[in-house]
Amino acid sequence: MPTPNSLDAFWMPFTPNRAFKADPRMVVRAEGMHYYAPDGRAILDATAGLWCVAAGHCRTRIVEAIRAAAGELDYATNFNLGSPSAFEFANRLGEILPDQLDRIFFTNSGSESADTALKIALAYQKARGKPGKYRLIGRERGYHGTNFGGISVGGIVRNRMTYGPMVAGVDHLPHTLDIARNAFSRGEPPHGVEFGDALERLVQLHDASTIAAVIVEPVAGSTGVIVPPKGYLKRLRELCTKHDILLIYDEVITGFGRLGAPFAADYFGVKPDILTMAKAITNAAVPMGAVACSREIYETILANSETPIELFHGYTTSGHPLACAAGLATLDVYRDERLFERAAELAPYWEDAMHSLRDAPHVIDIRNLGLIGGIELEPRAGAPMQRGLEVFRACFDAGVLIRVTGDILAFSPPLIIEKAQIDLIAETVRTALKQVA
Numbered sequence: 001m002p003t004p005n006s007l008d009a010f011w012m013p014f015t016p017n018r019a020f021k022a023d024p025r026m027v028v029r030a031e032g033m034h035y036y037a038p039d040g041r042a043i044l045d046a047t048a049g050l051w052c053v054a055a056g057h058c059r060t061r062i063v064e065a066i067r068a069a070a071g072e073l074d075y076a077t078n079f080n081l082g083s084p085s086a087f088e089f090a091n092r093l094g095e096i097l098p099d100q101l102d103r104i105f106f107t108n109s110g111s112e113s114a115d116t117a118l119k120i121a122l123a124y125q126k127a128r129g130k131p132g133k134y135r136l137i138g139r140e141r142g143y144h145g146t147n148f149g150g151i152s153v154g155g156i157v158r159n160r161m162t163y164g165p166m167v168a169g170v171d172h173l174p175h176t177l178d179i180a181r182n183a184f185s186r187g188e189p190p191h192g193v194e195f196g197d198a199l200e201r202l203v204q205l206h207d208a209s210t211i212a213a214v215i216v217e218p219v220a221g222s223t224g225v226i227v228p229p230k231g232y233l234k235r236l237r238e239l240c241t242k243h244d245i246l247l248i249y250d251e252v253i254t255g256f257g258r259l260g261a262p263f264a265a266d267y268f269g270v271k272p273d274i275l276t277m278a279k280a281i282t283n284a285a286v287p288m289g290a291v292a293c294s295r296e297i298y299e300t301i302l303a304n305s306e307t308p309i310e311l312f313h314g315y316t317t318s319g320h321p322l323a324c325a326a327g328l329a330t331l332d333v334y335r336d337e338r339l340f341e342r343a344a345e346l347a348p349y350w351e352d353a354m355h356s357l358r359d360a361p362h363v364i365d366i367r368n369l370g371l372i373g374g375i376e377l378e379p380r381a382g383a384p385m386q387r388g389l390e391v392f393r394a395c396f397d398a399g400v401l402i403r404v405t406g407d408i409l410a411f412s413p414p415l416i417i418e419k420a421q422i423d424l425i426a427e428t429v430r431t432a433l434k435q436v437a
């Protein structure tokens, strides 16, 4: 174990650094459904890392592909120079993305994907002769990463309040969590389609001629698992189409089988104009993100460009050879092991396991869809977030890694999970809930 001092230099992201470094939790190895602590203890991963290791940890095919790529072409810019794996990976992604949503821009993370998507939306409106359509509409409680575009359209106050006035011209839809009407809904909650009508009000306020795009997570994860009410996404799509506004889905957590379909767009049967990805795109073995755009958007921007470079945007490591190799191998694993179908088959069992905790102490709501689960706890009086943190710690000590956002427990296991492991997660959480005050 490193001495406490040796933990000082690394400024850990989204972590209470002082508390963590006083009482660290470390993992040193991972395989399949498990992490391993320095003392060899196995910890069942009920979070797929951070919603990203969909095929399970250290999958041999992915590891081997990365190794081979690293020895063949360690790096090449994709600025005005091509490397074959980036083209191949874009083509392969296009094969599983919804129809016509197959023009792919590579990034390195979900945050970069969100900002890239917003910039492409603005570039498209300008290219089609509507530069006055500049407003970006996000949603309360939305999470689109931590860059300035993402936090501007995002709606998590702690992520925004420190960083000044944000990107101009942004407004927000209301979030759709409605525990009073929808507590303990299985799957899509029945009430709340009318939350989508708030877009109509924003159009009345700002006029559609000033609005470029709406961005939402089809299922919000980071803010505590918010499943869209029945018909909500369809309503948003209809209003976007009616008012000539682009619809962007942030599929950073819902992409690649999490709901039992390739993308949430497939699961809900409602297609966006732009779709962001990251995390499971490479099984998180190499950082990568991507933005899928409709052909119409891509072709409009290319056809109307006043300069040889059509989009002044990109990253040094956009389409990095190691990431593309990892991504190609990951898609092979998803296909050959039918992991998206497997998630769909397991979803009812998962739903039952999550809802079996309805009578456990402190539970005020349970939400689920696909292989996602959220359990909302009543906050302890005078100490919000404390109970959630204690449940997290109790589960970890008992050998199960869950995720906690405030007093909401979030679950997103790898799609290779077995039924017995689902049972173990539910039992461990029940025991932890009984232990905490």
Ligand SMILES: Cc1ncc(COP(=O)(O)O)c(C=O)c1O
Residues within 6 Å of the ligand: 108, 109, 110, 111, 112, 114, 143, 144, 145, 146, 217, 221, 222, 250, 251, 252, 253, 278, 279
């Ligand atoms: C919907 C959504 N968008 C964007 C992000 C940001 O991704 P990253 O942490 O890779 O920047 C996340 C991360 O959880 C996310 O859930």
